[in-house]
Amino acid sequence: xxxxxxxxxxxxxxxxxxxxxxxxxxxxxxxxxxxxxxxxxxxxxxxxxxxxxxxxxxxxxxxxxxxxxxxxxxxxxxxxxxxxxxxxxxxxxxxxxxxxxxxxxxxxxxxxxxxxxxxxxxxxxxxxxxxxxxxxxxxxxxxxxxxxxxxxxxxxxxxxxxxxxxxxxxxxxxxxxxxxxxxxxxxxxxxxxxxxxxxxxxxxxxxxxxxxxxxxxxxxxxxxxxxxxxxxxxxxxxxxxxxxxxxxxxxxxxxxxxxxxxxxxxxxxxxxxxxxxxxxxxxxxxxxxxxxxxxxxxxxxxxxxxxxxxxxxxxxxxxxxxxxxxxxxxxxxxxxxxxxxxxxxxxxxxxxxxxxxxxxxxxxxxxxxxxxxxxxxxxxxxxxxxxxxxxxxxxxxxxxxxxxxxxxxxxxxxxxxxxxxxxxxxxxxxxxxxxxxxxxxxxxxxxxxxxxxxx
Amino acid sequence: xxxxxxxxxxxxxxxxxxxxxxxxxxxxxxxxxxxxxxxxxxxxxxxxxxxxxxxxxxxxxxxxxxxxxxxxxxxxxxxxxxxxxxxxxxxxxxxxxxxxxxxxxxxxxxxxxxxxxxxxxxxxxxxxxxxxxxxxxxxxxxxxxxxxxxxxxxxxxxxxxxxxxxxxxxxxxxxxxxxxxxxxxxxxxxxxxxxxxxxxxxxxxxxxxxxxxxxxxxxxxxxxxxxxxxxxxxxxxxxxxxxxxxxxxxxxxxxxxxxxxxxxxxxxxxxxxxxxxxxxxxxxxxxxxxxxxxxxxxxxxxxxxxxxxxxxxxxxxxxxxxxxxxxxxxxxxxxxxxxxxxxxxxxxxxxxxxxxxxxxxxxxxxxxxxxxxxxxxxxxxxxxxxxxxxxxxxxxxxxxxxxxxxxxxxxxxxxxxxxxxxxxxxxxxxxxxxxxxxxxxxxxxxxxxxxxxxx
Numbered sequence: 043x044x045x046x047x048x049x050x051x052x053x054x055x056x057x058x059x060x061x062x063x064x065x066x067x068x069x070x071x072x073x074x075x076x077x078x079x080x081x082x083x084x085x086x087x088x089x090x091x092x093x094x095x096x097x098x099x100x101x102x103x104x105x106x107x108x109x110x111x112x113x114x115x116x117x118x119x120x121x122x123x124x125x126x127x128x129x130x131x132x133x134x135x136x137x138x139x140x141x142x143x144x145x146x147x148x149x150x151x152x153x154x155x156x157x158x159x160x161x162x163x164x165x166x167x168x169x170x171x172x173x174x175x176x177x178x179x180x181x182x183x184x185x186x187x188x189x190x191x192x193x194x195x196x197x198x199x200x201x202x203x204x205x206x207x208x209x210x211x212x213x214x215x216x217x218x219x220x221x222x223x224x225x226x227x228x229x230x231x232x233x234x235x236x237x238x239x240x241x242x243x244x245x246x247x248x249x250x251x252x253x254x255x256x257x258x259x260x261x262x263x264x265x266x267x268x269x270x271x272x273x274x275x276x277x278x279x280x281x282x283x284x285x286x287x288x289x290x291x292x293x294x295x296x297x298x299x300x301x302x303x304x305x306x307x308x309x310x311x312x313x314x315x316x317x318x319x320x321x322x323x324x325x326x327x328x329x330x331x332x333x334x335x336x337x338x339x340x341x342x343x344x345x346x347x348x349x350x351x352x353x354x355x356x357x358x359x360x361x362x363x364x365x366x367x368x369x370x371x372x373x374x375x376x377x378x379x380x381x382x383x384x385x386x387x388x389x390x391x392x393x394x395x396x397x398x399x400x401x402x403x404x405x406x407x408x409x410x411x412x413x414x415x416x417x418x419x420x421x422x423x424x425x426x427x428x429x430x431x432x433x434x435x436x437x438x439x440x441x442x443x444x445x446x447x448x449x450x451x452x453x454x455x456x457x458x459x460x461x462x463x464x465x466x467x468x469x470x471x472x473x474x475x476x477x478x479x480x481x482x483x484x485x486x487x488x489x490x491x492x493x494x495x496x497x
Numbered sequence: 498x499x500x501x502x503x504x505x506x507x508x509x510x511x512x513x514x515x516x517x518x519x520x521x522x523x524x525x526x527x528x529x530x531x532x533x534x535x536x537x538x539x540x541x542x543x544x545x546x547x548x549x550x551x552x553x554x555x556x557x558x559x560x561x562x563x564x565x566x567x568x569x570x571x572x573x574x575x576x577x578x579x580x581x582x583x584x585x586x587x588x589x590x591x592x593x594x595x596x597x598x599x600x601x602x603x604x605x606x607x608x609x610x611x612x613x614x615x616x617x618x619x620x621x622x623x624x625x626x627x628x629x630x631x632x633x634x635x636x637x638x639x640x641x642x643x644x645x646x647x648x649x650x651x652x653x654x655x656x657x658x659x660x661x662x663x664x665x666x667x668x669x670x671x672x673x674x675x676x677x678x679x680x681x682x683x684x685x686x687x688x689x690x691x692x693x694x695x696x697x698x699x700x701x702x703x704x705x706x707x708x709x710x711x712x713x714x715x716x717x718x719x720x721x722x723x724x725x726x727x728x729x730x731x732x733x734x735x736x737x738x739x740x741x742x743x744x745x746x747x748x749x750x751x752x753x754x755x756x757x758x759x760x761x762x763x764x765x766x767x768x769x770x771x772x773x774x775x776x777x778x779x780x781x782x783x784x785x786x787x788x789x790x791x792x793x794x795x796x797x798x799x800x801x802x803x804x805x806x807x808x809x810x811x812x813x814x815x816x817x818x819x820x821x822x823x824x825x826x827x828x829x830x831x832x833x834x835x836x837x838x839x840x841x842x843x844x845x846x847x848x849x850x851x852x853x854x855x856x857x858x859x860x861x862x863x864x865x866x867x868x869x870x871x872x873x874x875x876x877x878x879x880x881x882x883x884x885x886x887x888x889x890x891x892x893x894x895x896x897x898x899x900x901x902x903x904x905x906x907x908x909x910x911x912x913x914x915x916x917x918x919x920x921x922x923x924x925x926x927x928x929x930x931x932x933x934x935x936x937x938x939x940x941x942x943x944x945x946x947x948x949x950x951x952x
Contacts (some may be wrong), residue, residue, distance in 0.1 A: 074949065092867045095929040102930075108869040115936070211863055245825045345927045345935040352922055352941075365922050373926030382931060414563040446931025447902035453925055454906055458913045463831055467820050468808055470908055471828030472800045474550040475557075476837060476901025480800040481570070490807075494529065 050144045054082040057138060057357060058147035059128050059294070061085025062093060062177065064325025064347035065154030066111065069121040070357020072152075078148075079359075083116060084140065089179045093344050094221035096175055096208035099182055100189045101214045106182050131298045133318055134443045150320055150358045153308060154293055154351075157288040157342050159328035162198060166260030172282045175203060185283070192280035193217060196269045198257050199286040201225030202376045205240060207283055209378050219250040219277050221257055221269065223286075232438055233389045233424065239440050245377025252277070288342050290327045305338040312366035315452075322358065324350040333369030333456065334388055334435050335396045341372045353394040366456035372417025374452035375446050384449025387436035387456045390426050399429040403462065409442045411472070411479035421445065423484040425465070426451070427492050432461040439484075444477065451485065462496065465489035501719055505599045509537040511813060512593060512603035514749070516540025516585050517548060517632065518721060519780025519802035520609030520719065522567065524576040527607075527808020532815075534604075538571060539595065544634045548799050552661035554637055555644045556669045561637050586753045588773055605775055605813045606748055608763060610804075612743040612781035612797050617653060627737045630658060640738070647735035650726045653712050657831045660695060662738055665834050666700040674705040676712055676724065678741075686829070687845045694895050698834025705721030707732070719844030730911055743797050745782045758784035760793040767821035769809040777813065779805040787891050788824030788911065789843055790851045794945040796827045828908040831900050839904025842891035842911045845881050854884040858917065858947025864897045866927070866934035876900065878939040880907070880920070882947050887916040890906045894939075899932065906940065917951065920944035925935050 056079055058065045058074045069083045090111040093104065099302040103109055116123055127141040131151070138146040159174035161167070171192075173185045189195060197204045200222030212218045220227060226237035227244070241251055250467035256272040260282065269277045290307040301317040307329030314322045325347035332339045349367065356365040375384040388471050393400050403425040410418035421441030428435055439445040455465060466489040472480045501615035511534055513520045513528045524538045534640075545566040550558065556562055571578055582596040586606070593601040614629035614767030616622070628640045644650060650666050653660045655677030666672045675682060681692035682699070696706055711727040715737065724732045737823065745762040756764040756772040762784030769777045780802035786795045811820040830839040848855045858880040865873035883890055894900040910920060921944040927935045 067936055074945075089568065092929070092934065094927060094935070095867055095870065098929055102871060103867070103869060109867055111867075128664055157553055162614060193800050210650060227617040229699075295624060334508070337720070343926070343935075345925055345938070347939075348935040349922060349924050350947075366530075367922075367924075371924050373924060374930050375926050377930050382928075384926065385864065386926065408505070410564075412550055412558070412564055414558060415550065415553070416557060443898060444902050446926075446928055447899050447906060450925045450932075451902060451906040451909055454909060454913075458909075460909075460913070463820065467804060467822075469804050469822075469826050469828060469912060470800055470840065470905045471798070471830050471839065472545070472549060473830040473832065473837075473902075474553055476831050476898055477905075479547065479693070480798075480803040481522055481566070483800070486807075 044342050051147065052144065053147045055079035055149045056081040056152065057150070058152040058154055059147050060082040060154030060156055060325070061087055062154060062325060062347070064156070064351050065152065066090070066116060067348050068152050068154060068352035068354045069116055070119045072120045073121055076358050076359055080122070081120070082124060082146065083123045084126050084128055084244055086125070086127045088125055091101050091177050091179060091182065093177055096177065096182060097203055097210055097351045100186050101210045107180050121492060128294060130295065133321070133466060136320065150322065152354060153316070153321065153323040153327055153328040153425050154325050155291045155294055158291050159284070160282045160287040160289050162257060164257055164284060165260050166262065166266065169260050169262045170265035171280065172260060172266050172284065174284050175403045188281045189214070189216070194278040194280050194452055196221060196277055196279040196282045197466050198269070198282060198284040200251070201285060202228055202231055202374070204285040205244065205378055206376055207285065208249050209247060210246060212249050217248070217250070219252060221255060221277070222242070222253045223256055224250070225254050227251065227253065231385055231389070231478045232383065236383060236438050236440055237379055240378040240383060243381050247379055256266055288326065290326055290340065293325065295327065303338045305329050305340040306338060312368055312406055313357040313361060316369070322354045324354045330370035333371045334398070336369065336384065339370070341370055343372065343374055345373065346370055371453055373449060374448050381440055382443055382445045384439040385437070386449050386453040387434070389428060389436055389438065390424070393426050393435055395490065398435060400435070401427045401429050401492045401495050403427065403488040403490070405482070405487035406490060407478045407482040407484045407485045407487060409444055409478055410476070411474050415474055421478065421484050423488040425488045425492060427462045429496065432463060432496060434460050434462070434465065443446055448485065462489045462492045466493055498512060506602065507599065508602045510603050510604045511536040511607065512605070513607040513609055513721065515609030515611055515780070516542055517609060517611050517780060517802070518799045519611070519806050520607065521545070521571060522803050522806035523575045523607050523609060523809045524571055524668055524777050526807050527813055528574045530811050531814055536575070537601065539581050539583055541580070541582045542633060543580055546632050546634060546637065548632055551632065551637060552658055552665055556665045561634050561641060567622040583749060586749065586775070588753055589776065591742045594935050607809060608771070608776065608778040608781045608782055609780050610746045610749055614739070615742040615744050617712060617739045617741060618786060619712055619714050621717065621721065624717045626722035626735065627721050627739065627767050629714060629739050643736045644669070644671070645687045647804070649735050651676060651732055651734040651737045653724070653737060653739040655706070655708065655742035655828070656740060656742065657683055657686055659740040660699065660808065662740065662832055663699060663704050664702060667704050671701070672882055674707060675699070676710060676726055676732070677706070677708045680709050682706060682708065684900055686840055686844070687838065688846055690894050691838060693894055694836055695833040698836050702834055715862050733752045743745040743781065745795065747782055750778065750782065758793045760784050760795040762793070762795060767823055768812040769805055769822070777809045779809045785825035788826045789853070791824065792824070796825055798827065798829055800828065801825055810904045811827060826908055826911050828904060830904050836895055837898055837900045839894040839900045840892070841904050841908040842889070843881060844891055844893065845879070847877055847888055848881050853890060855890070856882045856884050856947045856950050858943040858945070860937070860939045860942035860946060861866060861943060862933045862937040862939045864933055865931070866929050870929055876933065876939050878943040879945060880943045884951065887951060889915050889917070889920065903940065917944045921948055
C-alpha cells in the first residue's frame with residue numbers, strides 16, 4: 043500500500059459486533075443455520091461477564107472470576123473471536139474499521155452493541171468510589187473491592203438491579219441505603235402490593251429505603267463521603283452504586299446512519315433486520331415493540347436478547363418465517379430477601395396507563411401441600427386480563443423459588459394468547475414437595491377469580 | 498309411613514357422591530356457577546386425606562393428622578356434607594338410598610367414587626402387616642405405626658407411589674426393598690434413562706431394588722415375615738406395602754347401568770356427562786381419553802380430577818362450551834432421593850408404541866447461572882415431538898425443585914399444540930438464583946436440538 047499504513051483486510055461472511063449474550067448467541071445460531079459461512083465476532087472485552095449475575099458478584103459468587111461466559115461456547119461452534127473495537131462502518135463497501143487498524147469486509151453485519159448505564163450528573167459526580175454497573179471485569183473487580191472495604195453503601199436507584207445489589211450487600215453486614223425517585227422500589231416493574239412485599243424484605247435485611255427523593259449531590263474530597271438528597275438529608279457513603287437505568291448503545295449505529303427509534307434503540311423488524319437489509323441488530327441496542335401496546339419500548343433483558351439472537355441467526359441469509367419476534371414480552375424474576383418475584387407482560391398499572399380495560403384475578407395459596415409440608419410457604423399470583431376477550435396480558439408472582447418457572451409458564455400463556463377460561467381449566471401436575479395442591483393450583487385459582495368478576 | 502321403616506327423604510338440586518378432590522371441587526364449583534342450588538356431598542370418610550401426600554405421612558409429615566383436607570373448604574362455600582354410604586341409585590326416580598337409611602332425591606347427580614388399590618392375590622395375601630394405599634385415616638394410621646416398628650419393609654410395585662414410599666421409608670433408616678415386575682422402576686411413566694436416574698437415587702438411599710420379578714407368596718404366621726419372589730429368593734419383611742396400581746371404583750355405576758369403558762372407568766363426554774344426561778362422573782372413576790392417542794386410558798391423578806371437577810361444576814345445568822376436557826394429558830412430578838422428576842404427555846416409548854413417528858430433543862444444562870452459583874445443579878430435559886407437524890407430544894425433566902413448574906409449562910405447551918419451532922423461539926425470563934442461563938434455557942435448547950434433527 044503506497045504511502046499508507048499497512049492494514050489487515052479480511053473478508054468474512056458474517057461479522058458480529060458485541061460479545062454479550064445477544065452477539066454470542068447470534069454467532070452460534072449463524073453457524074448452526076449456515077455452517078459453511080465464516081462467522082467472526084468482534085468485541086472490546088477480553089472476558090465476558092454473565093450480565094444477570096453481576097449483582098451477585100460481591101457476596102453470593104464472591105469473585106468476578108466465577109461470573110464469566112467461557113469462550114469455548116463460541117470456539118466449539120467454529121466462531122472466530124477478535125478482541126478489538128469497531129470505530130467506523132462503511133455500509134456501501136460493507137467494510138468495518140477497527141481501533142487496532144484492521145478492516146473487515148462483511149456480507150452480513152450484526153450489531154449487538156448492548157447498552158450502557160445512564161449517568162447521573164449532579165455536583166460531585168466525578169468523585170472516587172462512585173460506581174455504575176459496567177459489564178467489564180476489571181471495573182467490577184474494583185467495585186467488589188470497594189464494597190469489601192466499605193461500611194456504608196448507597197444505591198442510587200431502586201429498580202430491580204439496585205434492589206438485588208442492596209439485598210446482596212446487606213447480607214455482607216454492610217449498612218445499605220437505597221435512594222429512589224419513585225414512591226416505591228421496583229415500581230417500574232411491579233404493582234404496588236408486590237413492591238411493598240419487596241420493601242418489607244429489604245427492611246428485614248436492615249436496608250434503609252428512601253423513596254420519593256432525588257439525589258442532589260455527592261460530597262467528599264477525592265472519594266465520596268456522603269450523598270445529599272432532595273429532602274435535605276445527607277447519607278454517609280463509602281461507596282455509591284448508581285443504577286438508574288440503562289440506555290441502548292447506538293453510537294455506531296447513528297454514525298452509520300441507521301434508523302433509530304423513539305425508545306432510543308435501533309429500529310428492527312420482526313426478523314431483527316435494521317433499515318439496511320444486510321445489517322441486523324439484536325439485544326439491548328435494538329428497539330422492541332411491546333407485545334400488547336404495540337409501542338416501541340426499551341426493555342433490556344438478557345433473556346429477550348437471546349430470543350432475538352436465535353431469530354437473527356436463523357434469518358441472516360434466508361427468511362424463516364416462523365422464527366420472528368412478534369412483539370416483546372417482558373418476563374423476569376428476582377429475589378429480595380426470602381421472597382422471589384416474577385413478572386410477565388403488563389402490570390395492572392401499566393395496562394391501565396396504556397388504555398386497557400382490565401380484570402384482575404388474584405390467588406394466595408401454599409407452594410407445597412398439604413400446607414403442613416416442611417418448607418411450605420405462601421405464593422401470591424396476580425393476573426391481569428383484558429375485560430373483553432379475556433386474554434392474559436400480564437402476571438405477577440411472589441413466593442418461593444418455584445416462581446422462576448411459574449412466570450415462564452405465564453409468559454408462554456401470554457405468547458399463546460390464552461384467556462382466563464383456558465387458564466382456569468388448564469391441565470397441570472402437582473406434587474406435595476414441589477407445587478401447590480391440585481385443589482388450589484394458584485394460576486388456575488387466580489384465573490377463576492378473574493372469571494367470577496367478568497361474570 | 499304405614500308398616501314401613503321411617504325414612505328420611507330429602508331433596509337436593511345437586512348430589513355428589515364421594516369426598517376426594519374430584520367430589521370436593523365439583524361441589525365447590527357447582528355452588529360458584531349455580532349459587533342458588535342446594536349442593537349436598539355424601540361421603541363415607543369422616544376425614545378426607547390429601548391423596549398425593551399419603552406417601553409422605555410416615556416421615557416427612559410425621560402424622561396422618563397433618564395430611565387432612567379441611568371441611569371448611571366446603572362449608573364456607575355453602576356445600577352440605579353428609580357422612581354416609583350410598584348403596585343404591587334409582588335413576589328413573591332420581592333417588593339415592595344410603596346405608597344409614599336416608600333417601601335423597603336429586604336433580605343432578607355427580608359420581609366421584611374414586612379408585613381403589615388393585616389387590617395382589619398370592620398365597621399368604623391375608624397375613625397381617627400387608628398394607629395397601631387406602632385413603633382412610635384409621636387405616637393409614639395403622640400403616641404408619643407398623644412402619645415405625647418395622648426394620649424390613651418390602652414395597653411391592655415400583656411405580657411412582659411405590660418409589661415415593663421407598664424413598665420416604667428409607668430416609669427413616671429402615672431397610673427397604675422394592676419388588677417390581679417390569680425391568681425398571683417408574684417404567685410406566687418415564688423413559689429408561691430417567692428410570693435409571695431414579696434407581697441410582699434409590700440405591701444411594703440404601704433401597705434394595707429387585708426388578709423383573711413377580712411376588713409369588715407372602716410367608717409368616719399371623720403377620721408377614723417374608724416375601725417370596727419368582728426368581729426363588731425370599732426377602733425378610735416386617736411390613737409389606739402393595740402398590741401395584743389403582744382401579745376405578747365403579748361398583749355403584751355398574752349397578753346403576755351406566756356405560757363402563759374399556760379402561761374400566763365410567764364413560765363420560767368432554768363435559769363429564771355419563772350416558773345418563775343427569776349424571777356426571779369425575780376423577781379416578783371416570784374414563785379419560787388420551788389427548789394424543791385418542792384411546793380410553795386409566796390415568797388417576799388428583800390434578801386431573803380437579804381439572805375435571807371444574808368442568809363438571811360449570812356444566813351441570815347449562816353447557817359452557819369452552820369448559821371441557823378435550824383429551825387428558827398425564828402431567829405429574831415426583832421426588833426420588835435428591836432428584837425431582839416430571840413428565841407430561843407421552844414418553845418416547847409410549848409414543849412409539851402408539852404409532853407416532855417422533856423426533857427427540859434433549860438438553861442438559863445447569864438450573865441456576867452461572868454454573869458456579871451456590872446450589873446450581875444439572876437439569877435434564879427430554880422433549881418428544883411428532884416428526885410431521887413438529888408438535889410437542891411429551892416432555893420429561895429431571896433436576897431440582899424447579900421441575901415442578903417446568904413440567905406444567907410443558908403441559909401447557911402440549912395443550913396449546915405448540916411446535917418445536919415455537920418452543921425454540923419462545924420468550925422467557927431468567928434469574929441467576931432461580932433458572933438456567935438465558936443462553937441455555939433448557940426447554941428452548943431441547944427444542945432446538947429436535948429442530949436440528951428434523952433439518
